[in-house]
Amino acid sequence: MDSAKKIEILKDLLNENSDRESIYYTALEEMGDLKKDYYDYMTTEPISLDKELLRIPDADYELCAALLTAILREDCKCCGTLIRRINNGQVSMLLNKMIELLIKM
Template sequence: MKYNYGDYLISEPVNYDEELKRLPGADYDLCCALFSMVLREDHFNNGTFAKRNEAGEILSILDRMLLLLSGNK
């Protein structure tokens, strides 16, 4: 969890879909920030996490994090 996730984002106000487009080139810290972002999004808009999960976006973030941890980029 990145409590300062907003420091990693480029849109203001936060455009969640645009931020998630950055995932393919994201480093590990940005992945953590993006994951924190979607958790916080769900806090304010209950149900969005489930919708993003169904769309495969949550798994995409986690897959990218695992890829980076394995040393592949």
């Protein structure tokens, strides 16, 4: 999928502001960016998403996709974490970073 289409999908996610993880999973799968090996991108063990998300300012696109996947996996294990991360702005910061990186490609 080309960058322009990915940007469109990511902007739709930002505008929708949904807390349904299935929407994010579907978007990542459609873009070909769901990282089933997301843990390989992480630097903490056990994974501390709060620490990993501090890497967003310097992240490349692949790391951003892995972080978003990790957020979704976290929500599967600990219901309610996705909405918390949406409400505190972490998800929108991540989506905006992904858009920014795609524009530069």
